[in-house]
Structures are given as structure tokens and as C-alpha cells.
Amino acid sequence: MTSLDRKLLRELWRLRAQVLAIALVIASGTALLIMALTTIEALEKTTAAYYERTRFADMFAEARRAPEYLRRDIADIPGVRIAETRIVEGAILDMAGFSEPVVARLISLPERALSF
Amino acid sequence: MEKDASATALQARDLIKIYRMGTVEVHALRGVDVDLRDGELVVLLGPSGSGKSTLLNILGGLDRPTSGSVVFRDRELDMNNARTLNLYRRNHVGFVFQFYNLIPSLTARENVALVTEIARDPMPPSEALAMVGLGDRLDRFPAQLSGGEQQRVAIARAIAKRPDLLLCDEPTGALDSKTGILVLDAILRINRELGTTTALITHNAVIAEIANRVLYFADGRIVETRRNSGQRAPSELAW
Numbered sequence: 023m024t025s026l027d028r029k030l031l032r033e034l035w036r037l038r039a040q041v042l043a044i045a046l047v048i049a050s051g052t053a054l055l056i057m058a059l060t061t062i063e064a065l066e067k068t069t070a071a072y073y074e075r076t077r078f079a080d081m082f083a084e085a086r087r088a089p090e091y092l093r094r095d096i097a098d099i100p101g102v103r104i105a106e107t108r109i110v111e112g113a114i115l116d117m118a119g120f121s122e123p124v125v126a127r128l129i130s131l132p133e134r135a136l137s138f
Numbered sequence: 139m140e141k142d143a144s145a146t147a148l149q150a151r152d153l154i155k156i157y158r159m160g161t162v163e164v165h166a167l168r169g170v171d172v173d174l175r176d177g178e179l180v181v182l183l184g185p186s187g188s189g190k191s192t193l194l195n196i197l198g199g200l201d202r203p204t205s206g207s208v209v210f211r212d213r214e215l216d217m218n219n220a221r222t223l224n225l226y227r228r229n230h231v232g233f234v235f236q237f238y239n240l241i242p243s244l245t246a247r248e249n250v251a252l253v254t255e256i257a258r259d260p261m262p263p264s265e266a267l268a269m270v271g272l273g274d275r276l277d278r279f280p281a282q283l284s285g286g287e288q289q290r291v292a293i294a295r296a297i298a299k300r301p302d303l304l305l306c307d308e309p310t311g312a313l314d315s316k317t318g319i320l321v322l323d324a325i326l327r328i329n330r331e332l333g334t335t336t337a338l339i340t341h342n343a344v345i346a347e348i349a350n351r352v353l354y355f356a357d358g359r360i361v362e363t364r365r366n367s368g369q370r371a372p373s374e375l376a377w
Binding site for chain 1: 241244248251255
């Protein structure tokens with residue numbers, strides 16, 4: 023063991039209370055970081071599982087005109103599992119009990135459920 | 139002891155050192171020529187601010203001159219090359235300062251071992267400490283030693299690597315006369331037994347009596363050089 027090693031060990035022993043306190047602070051910080059990373063990972067997995075279970079789309083895209091052949095082209099893109107087309111339109115409604123006009127968003131439903 | 143016939147260990151020529159502080163220039167050295175001969179003990183004597191420490195720091199490779207040259211054993215030192223100066227200091231120069239700069243958490247032996255662990259041909263730490271009369275204090279920590287003993291540990295640390303040059307800057311400055319004499323005894327013994335070329339700074343004129351040669355400094359110049367006809371033993375001195 024060199025003299026510098028001895029110096030290091032003796033000074034660490036002399037400052038053991040501070041060294042222990044610093045070690046605890048570092049350990050707490052590391053634990054907090056691991057907890058935060060684990061939470062993020064769990065949330066991401068939960069999100070993915072929820073999207074999977076409810077078949078929620080990963081991506082929405084709007085087009086002014088989208089004929090049926092375009093849906094097939096999109097479905098053929100590698101990585102696309104399902105492509106579904108909807109008609110989305112806005113409307114202003116007069117509703118009883120509302121003094122202001124009500125804005126509505128009308129979304130079509132597919133004629134039949136898609137099979138997976 | 140006649141030293142004129144011996145070879146020149148260190149030669150400095152036309153050393154100029156200017157410290158610049160904003161627009162103010164302080165001329166610490168104004169063209170100093172100095173030769174240190176092998177095995178010689180030279181005392182640099184002069185008032186504070188006369189340039190003694192600046193010269194010693196340049197001779198030891200701790201500082202760089204504004205201009206001028208330093209030649210060690212016929213090789214000019216490249217004062218702008220940090221690695222050259224580092225190796226020069228490590229292999230050839232031992233320093234002793236007014237304050238001991240010992241590491242409090244290491245014993246006397248371990249403080250000396252700090253140097254012997256990286257030196258090329260060191261003596262054992264116990265031998266270096268025995269040379270300065272501390273053979274029975276090897277395992278004492280600095281706090282368990284007197285000021286004179288701490289300074290002697292610093293001297294042992296400086297000489298353990300068998301340096302060619304021993305540069306001492308006010309080694310007795312923080313000590314009373316009795317303890318200072320013990321420290322001077324240790325320096326003189328090393329100078330004689332190891333043949334280490336020694337330069338010693340002091341502003342105590344009495345100490346000049348132990349030297350082969352005395353260089354008097356004033357205002358950044360060597361104003362007088364005196365050769366002592368004989369060296370007095372430190373135990374004969376009083377201040």
C-alpha cells in the first residue's frame with residue numbers, strides 16, 4: 023500500500039461521519055432516480071398494454087378526400103397492422119338549455135367490426 | 139573546504155524576472171548571474187523583497203524567468219517546457235521551505251516515503267530520517283513532533299531521493315535559534331556526507347557563517363559575493 027493510499031484511508035476514517043452522510047445522500051438520490059425510471063417504464067408499458075387491449079390507434083391522420091383504395095394502400099405499409107377510415111365532420115347544434123350554439127363533432131362508425 | 143576546483147552543477151545567466159500586475163511592473167530580478175559548484179553550500183543573504191526567493195524558485199524549476207538561461211550539468215533547461223521542469227525537479231532538486239508542508243495524516247516515515255515511492259534511486263525513508271537525527275521518531279505524526287523536528291522531516295523528505303541540489307528557503311525562519319541550529323546541522327551534514335550542492339536563503343546574517351560562499355542580494359541583484367575562509371559549525375552560532 024502506498025503512502026497516498028494510507029493517507030486516503032486515514033482521512034476517510036477521520037471524516038467517517040461526513041463520508042457516511044454523503045454516501046447516504048448519494049444512495050438516496052440513486053434510489054430516487056431508479057424509482058423514477060422504473061415508474062416511467064411502468065407507465066409506458068401500461069400505456070402500450072392499454073392501447074393494445076382497447077385497440078386504440080397509435081396514429082391519426084386527416085385527409086380531405088380518402089377513397090377506399092387509399093385505405094388499402096396505407097394498410098399495406100410495413101408495420102401498419104390495421105388502417106380504418108372514418109368520416110369526421112363538425113356541426114353547430116341548437117340544444118335546449120344552452121343559450122350559446124353547441125359545437126358537435128360527428129364521427130362515423132365502421133359498418134362492421136374489423137376482424138384481427 | 140575549497141570548492142573552486144569542482145565542476146559547476148548549476149549556472150544561471152542574466153536572469154530577469156518581471157512580475158506584471160495590471161500596468162505595474164515589479165522587477166524581482168534585474169540580470170542575475172550565479173554559479174553553484176558541486177558540493178558547495180551557498181547562502182543567499184538579503185532583505186525581504188530583494189529577489190532571493192524568486193532566484194531560488196527559478197533555479198529549482200518552480201518558476202520561469204522573464205529572460206535568461208539556467209544550465210544544469212551542461213544542459214540548458216527549457217524553462218517553457220513544463221515536462222522538462224517537472225522531471226528536473228523530480229530527479230535533481232530537493233526543496234525545503236520555511237513552513238514544513240508535511241501531510242498531517244502521515245507519519246514521518248510515510249511523509250518521506252511519498253517521495254521515495256516515485257524517485258529513481260532513493261534511500262530508505264528510515265535512513266533519510268536517521269541522517270537528520272530522527273531515527274527514533276519514524277512513526278510519529280507531524281502533530282506529535284516539535285517545529286524543529288517537523289522541519290527535519292521536511293529536510294529528510296527533500297534529501298531521500300538523493301538530489302543533486304538542495305534548495306532551502308528560510309528553513310529556520312519559523313524556528314527559535316536552538317532549534318534552528320539543529321536544522322542547520324542537518325543541512326550541513328547532508329551537504330558534507332552526500333555532497334549535495336546546497337543553496338540556503340536567509341536574512342539572518344549569522345547563518346552565512348556556515349556557508350562556503352555568501353551572495354548578498356539587494357534590489358533584484360547580487361551586490362556582493364564573499365567567500366568564507368572556513369565554515370563555522372552551526373553549534374558555534376548564536377542569534
